[in-house]
Amino acid sequence: MKNPFEIATGTVVSGKWHKNSYRIIKRLGHGANGTVFLADSKGKKVALKMSREARIITSETNVLKSFAKAQGKRPLGPSLFDVDDWEHQGQVIPFYVMEYIEGDTLFHFLERRGRTWLPVLILQLLEDLAALHKMGWVFGDLKPENMIVTPPPHRIRCIDVGGATKISRAIKEYTEFFDRGYWGLGTRKAEPSYDLFAVAMVIINCYYPGRFQKKEGGLNQLNHMIRKHLELKKYAEILNKAITGKYQRATEMRHDVLLFIQNKAFLANKSSYNRYQTQKKIRSKKRKQIWSVLETIFILTVIGFLYFAYFLEKMM
Amino acid sequence: MKTGTVRQILLITDGCSNYGEDPQVVAAFAKEQGITVNVIGVMQNDIIDERARDEIEGIATQGGGISQIVYTEVLSQTVQMVTRQAMTQTLQGIVNQELKQILNKDITIEELPPEQRGEIMEVVDELNETVDLEVVILVDTSASMTKKLPTVKEALLDLSLSLSARAGNNQFSLLVFPGKKKHVEKLLDWSPRLDTIPDVFAKLIPGGMTPTGPALQEAIQYFHEKRSFFGLLKRSDDSYHEESV
Numbered sequence: 001m002k003n004p005f006e007i008a009t010g011t012v013v014s015g016k017w018h019k020n021s022y023r024i025i026k027r028l029g030h031g032a033n034g035t036v037f038l039a040d041s042k043g044k045k046v047a048l049k050m051s052r053e054a055r056i057i058t059s060e061t062n063v064l065k066s067f068a069k070a071q072g073k074r075p076l077g078p079s080l081f082d083v084d085d086w087e088h089q090g091q092v093i094p095f096y097v098m099e100y101i102e103g104d105t106l107f108h109f110l111e112r113r114g115r116t117w118l119p120v121l122i123l124q125l126l127e128d129l130a131a132l133h134k135m136g137w138v139f140g141d142l143k144p145e146n147m148i149v150t151p152p153p154h155r156i157r158c159i160d161v162g163g164a165t166k167i168s169r170a171i172k173e174y175t176e177f178f179d180r181g182y183w184g185l186g187t188r189k190a191e192p193s194y195d196l197f198a199v200a201m202v203i204i205n206c207y208y209p210g211r212f213q214k215k216e217g218g219l220n221q222l223n224h225m226i227r228k229h230l231e232l233k234k235y236a237e238i239l240n241k242a243i244t245g246k247y248q249r250a251t252e253m254r255h256d257v258l259l260f261i262q263n264k265a266f267l268a269n270k271s272s273y274n275r276y277q278t279q280k281k282i283r284s285k286k287r288k289q290i291w292s293v294l295e296t297i298f299i300l301t302v303i304g305f306l307y308f309a310y311f312l313e314k315m316m
Numbered sequence: 317m318k319t320g321t322v323r324q325i326l327l328i329t330d331g332c333s334n335y336g337e338d339p340q341v342v343a344a345f346a347k348e349q350g351i352t353v354n355v356i357g358v359m360q361n362d363i364i365d366e367r368a369r370d371e372i373e374g375i376a377t378q379g380g381g382i383s384q385i386v387y388t389e390v391l392s393q394t395v396q397m398v399t400r401q402a403m404t405q406t407l408q409g410i411v412n413q414e415l416k417q418i419l420n421k422d423i424t425i426e427e428l429p430p431e432q433r434g435e436i437m438e439v440v441d442e443l444n445e446t447v448d449l450e451v452v453i454l455v456d457t458s459a460s461m462t463k464k465l466p467t468v469k470e471a472l473l474d475l476s477l478s479l480s481a482r483a484g485n486n487q488f489s490l491l492v493f494p495g496k497k498k499h500v501e502k503l504l505d506w507s508p509r510l511d512t513i514p515d516v517f518a519k520l521i522p523g524g525m526t527p528t529g530p531a532l533q534e535a536i537q538y539f540h541e542k543r544s545f546f547g548l549l550k551r552s553d554d555s556y557h558e559e560s561v
Contacts, residue, residue, distance in 0.1 A: 176393060
């Protein structure tokens, strides 16, 4: 129904209000809400999003503006540069220009570098979500397709803010697999726990890239799928707390993920650590034995000497 | 601005009407009375016939609403999306009218500079969250729909879940057509949630006729009945009436 915008490479998009121009390099993606292009702005790469509906451009730029106020040093979403209208072939096309976040999508990255990276990325994500929640926003539509891992230093960023909703309002946009309402495990009210449910589903999705359909009994099915995968099973406790809404804050979940990583590191090193401990014990035991022998000899010598002295005295 | 009520009819069908008045005329009539008509066309084996498509789009256009033709699998997401989008559209129409009055010229949100547009959008968002909503859901239960009814039921539960997350009040009622004796049969009277959809829904015996026009007519009537009933309880009844979108 909604066709992507077909705009040739090299086309210059110029704004009606702010008079900035952008040269289109290529199309990056297309979704239900619009088309995103890579563009050049005075030698700098930027991402430019167009939509047939001004409403979408306006509400997304509103979100990006609030995000900018909210976050400061580590923004989860892209920074906003410009909002304008492009008059093109008698049509007015609303667009906005944002930071181009370069990198691999979460799945590509994990495929390339291994799933050992996942817990670290989740820690980063949870820290950023905590900051976002603190400022009164919920991300809403969290899913791996919208997550980019930047080149070193690797960091997770989210590129589509269409679902971002002010806390306690109704979630604006969601994807069924990541939506707790779909699984019958909660409301669609924007609460931090809504995002944390989605984070758990992102982790699950990393082990079941094809996702799966809901059957009767959402919770049982999810728990079953978690336990069925050996690697995923290790996260069972954290995932279960997140999908049943036990975490009220991102920091609580982050704390558990942190413990999880530390425990894993401890377990991995436990065997070599043990060997070292035993060697130390053996060595110190030997030392103790030598001392006790010397001690006995010393005492016996002293007693012998005293006895000898007593004997001599008696003889005289 | 006072928070009023948004009134919608949501028609879920898979084909053409073949009895009674032209549904497009009825839809236009609904619009005149401040009721938006949205239509969801459910596809049969990946195809929908050309005439049905035209009728579905026509009803929504005349009714000032939105239409979508979808596969049964994505029904849930579509139903809630269409309802919410139509709400936004209605509210934006009202804000546009207010703007015209304030600025005393023919101007729409889109013609303002992006910064002001952002501020107005915040108002629309706020209204979306707080406005009261009344939806008459009208489900086609003619023979070809039989297999799809369980999915339709699920989609309606999902709609209720989405809308109940808002701060504003919701009132739903559920009508099916054709009914046993009449064109339309009422399955659920005005209620704030849809989780009480009776199991009857899955056991309906589909009829042969598709009286879409008369069914729409009844749905409009249904709003009036509610109004006169509640009119006894509360005097003011602000409804959002949208002139143009």
